[in-house]
Amino acid sequence: MTEPPANRGADRGQLSLSVVEAGVGVLFLFAVTTTFALGLPDAGAQEAQLDAYAEDTAAVLSREPPRHGGATRLSEMTRSRAAFEREHDALERRVTRILPENLMYRVVTPHGAVGFQRPTNAPTGRTTVPTLSGRVTIWVWYA
Amino acid sequence: MTADDRGQANLVALAVALVALVSATTLGVVVADGALADADRDPDDRRAATTVADRFVTAEATTVRPNVIDADALPSFTPARLDALAPPVQGHDVRVRVGETVVVDRGNPTGGVTVRRVVLVASKTDRTREFDVADGTEVTLPRRSPRVDLAFSANSTVTTVRANGRVVLHDPDGLDETRTVALSRYETTTLAFSGGSGAVSATSYPRQTRKATLEATVGD
Amino acid sequence: MRRFDGRPSDRLAADRRALTPAIGKALEVGVVVIFVGVLSTSLYGGFVPEYRTAVGDEVADRTVVSAAERIEAAVPPAAREVRSVTRVDLPTSIRGANYRVVVDGRALVLEHPASDISAQTRLALPGRVAVITGTWESGADPVVLIEDSPDGLVVRLTDRRAVADGLDGEGSA
Numbered sequence: 100m101t102e103p104p105a106n107r108g109a110d111r112g113q114l115s116l117s118v119v120e121a122g123v124g125v126l127f128l129f130a131v132t133t134t135f136a137l138g139l140p141d142a143g144a145q146e147a148q149l150d151a152y153a154e155d156t157a158a159v160l161s162r163e164p165p166r167h168g169g170a171t172r173l174s175e176m177t178r179s180r181a182a183f184e185r186e187h188d189a190l191e192r193r194v195t196r197i198l199p200e201n202l203m204y205r206v207v208t209p210h211g212a213v214g215f216q217r218p219t220n221a222p223t224g225r226t227t228v229p230t231l232s233g234r235v236t237i238w239v240w241y242a
Numbered sequence: 243m244t245a246d247d248r249g250q251a252n253l254v255a256l257a258v259a260l261v262a263l264v265s266a267t268t269l270g271v272v273v274a275d276g277a278l279a280d281a282d283r284d285p286d287d288r289r290a291a292t293t294v295a296d297r298f299v300t301a302e303a304t305t306v307r308p309n310v311i312d313a314d315a316l317p318s319f320t321p322a323r324l325d326a327l328a329p330p331v332q333g334h335d336v337r338v339r340v341g342e343t344v345v346v347d348r349g350n351p352t353g354g355v356t357v358r359r360v361v362l363v364a365s366k367t368d369r370t371r372e373f374d375v376a377d378g379t380e381v382t383l384p385r386r387s388p389r390v391d392l393a394f395s396a397n398s399t400v401t402t403v404r405a406n407g408r409v410v411l412h413d414p415d416g417l418d419e420t421r422t423v424a425l426s427r428y429e430t431t432t433l434a435f436s437g438g439s440g441a442v443s444a445t446s447y448p449r450q451t452r453k454a455t456l457e458a459t460v461g462d
Numbered sequence: 463m464r465r466f467d468g469r470p471s472d473r474l475a476a477d478r479r480a481l482t483p484a485i486g487k488a489l490e491v492g493v494v495v496i497f498v499g500v501l502s503t504s505l506y507g508g509f510v511p512e513y514r515t516a517v518g519d520e521v522a523d524r525t526v527v528s529a530a531e532r533i534e535a536a537v538p539p540a541a542r543e544v545r546s547v548t549r550v551d552l553p554t555s556i557r558g559a560n561y562r563v564v565v566d567g568r569a570l571v572l573e574h575p576a577s578d579i580s581a582q583t584r585l586a587l588p589g590r591v592a593v594i595t596g597t598w599e600s601g602a603d604p605v606v607l608i609e610d611s612p613d614g615l616v617v618r619l620t621d622r623r624a625v626a627d628g629l630d631g632e633g634s635a
Contacts, residue, residue, distance in 0.1 A: 121259025128266040135277040155360040158309040260497050285527035293586050329584040
C-alpha cells in the first residue's frame with residue numbers, strides 16, 4: 100500500500116506565514132529606526148571654529164612687527180625665497196606659540212610651506228592673507 | 243489535513259507577531275525622541291556666543307587694535323556693557339573668559355555653546371629714563387611705544403629732536419617743559435638731539451602683550 | 463475501515479475542531495485590521511503631530527538665526543551713498559504652513575500660525591543703522607534693501623518684485 104502523497108506534504112511549511120510576515124515587518128521597522136539612530140551629519144560648527152582660529156592667527160601674524168625689515172612679519176617672510184629660508188623657523192615657533200596646544204597648522208606661502216601635513220578626513224579651517232608677493236594660506240585643524 | 247492545527251497555531255503566532263511589532267514601534271519612537279533631542283543645534287546660543295566673541299575681539303571699547311585686547315578695559319566690564327556690545331546675548335546666561343580670568347559673568351551658562359578665539363592681551367607699562375644729551379646725542383628706545391613724553395630740564399638748550407631722521411620737535415629758543423611725541427608703531431625709534439645740551443627725562447609707554455585664548459560661553 | 467497513517471486529525475470527530483480554517487482566517491484578518499487601526503490612530507493622533515511641531519520649532523529657530531546673520535552681513539561698509547539689495551534664502555514653508563518674519567524693535571521675530579512654533583533673535587547692527595522695518599512673507603523672494611536716509615541707514619525687508627518695480631526704467635532683475 101502506498102501512502103497518499105499528501106502525507107509528505109504535511110511535513111512541510113510548519114512555519115506560520117504570520118511569523119514570517121511579522122519578521123519582515125520588524126526588520127522594516129528596525130531599518131527605519133536605524134536611519135535616525137545613526138544620527139544626522141554634523142553642522143559646520145567645528146569648521147566655523149577652526150576658521151576663526153585661522154583668521155585670528157593670520158590677524159596676529161600680519162600685525163606683528165617684523166624681526167628685521169619689512170612692514171610686518173608676514174610680508175617680511177614672503178619677500179623672497181632667501182627671506183623665507185631665513186625666517187621659516189622663527190615663523191614655525193611663533194605660530195606654535197600663538198595657537199592653542201590641541202591644534203595643528205600649515206602655513207603655505209608663495210615660496211614654501213611651514214607646518215604639518217594637511218589631513219584628508221578631518222575638518223579644517225582656512226584663511227587667506229594677501230601680501231605683496233602673493234597669497235599666504237593658513238590651515239588649522241584639531242590634532 | 244492539519245489545517246485546523248495550523249489555524250490554532252496561526253492565531254497564537256499572530257498574537258506573538260503583533261506584540262513584536264508593537265515593541266519594535268515603541269523602540270522606534272524612543273530612538274526618534276533621542277535623535278530629535280540630539281539634533282537641536284542651539285542656533286540662538288551659538289549666534290550669541292559667536293557675536294560676543296567677535297565683538298570682544300574687534301570693538302573699540304575693548305581692544306587696542308583688532309585681536310589685541312586692552313587689559314585695562316577688562317576689570318570694569320559689566321554685563322550691561324556686554325549687552326550693549328553684543329545685543330543677541332541679552333536675556334541669556336553668559337560667561338566670558340580671557341585666559342584664566344573671568345571678565346563677565348551672568349547666570350550659569352555651563353552646558354551651553356562655547357566659542358574660542360586666539361587673542362593677545364596688551365597691558366600698559368611705562369618706563370622712564372633720564373639722561374644728559376649734547377649736540378648730536380642719539381638715544382634708542384628699546385621697546386616700541388605709541389608715544390614718548392620728553393621732559394626737558396629748565397636750562398636745556400636743545401633746539402631740535404629727530405625721531406628716526408624725521409624732525410619732531412623744534413624750538414630755536416631751546417626746548418623746555420614736557421612735550422609729547424607720537425612715534426611709529428612699526429619701528430624702534432632712535433631719538434637724535436641737536437642744537438644744544440640739557441637733561442632729558444623720557445617716558446615711553448610700551449605695551450606688553452601676551453597670548454591668551456578668549457572663551458565666550460552662552461547658555462539659556 | 464481503519465487507516466494506518468496515524469494523523470491526529472483522524473482521531474477527532476469533525477465537530478471537535480476548535481475553529482474552521484475560514485473563521486480562523488477571518489479572525490486573523492480582523493485582528494490585524496484592528497491592530498493597524500489602533501496603531502495608526504495612536505501614531506498619527508499623538509506622536510506624529512508632536513514631532514512635526516518640534517521639528518518645525520527647530521527649523522524656525524535656525525531660519526531666524528540664518529536670516530539675522532544674512533541681514534547683518536548685508537550691511538555695507540560706511541560710504542557716502544548706499545543702496546544695496548541682497549537676496550536671502552528662506553524655507554518655503556514650516557510645518558506645511560506659510561509664515562512671516564517681522565521686525566520688532568531691533569529684534570527679528572518669526573510668526574507662524576501654529577502657536578507652538580515661534581522664534582526670535584536680536585539683531586546686532588552697527589550704530590550707522592537708524593531704522594529697520596519691513597516684513598518677509600515665506601514663499602515670495604525675500605530681499606534686504608538698504609538705503610541712505612538723513613538719519614542713517616534704513617534696512618528694509620521686502621520682496622524682490624517690490625524692489626524691481628521701484629527701479630524705474632531698469633526693468634525687473
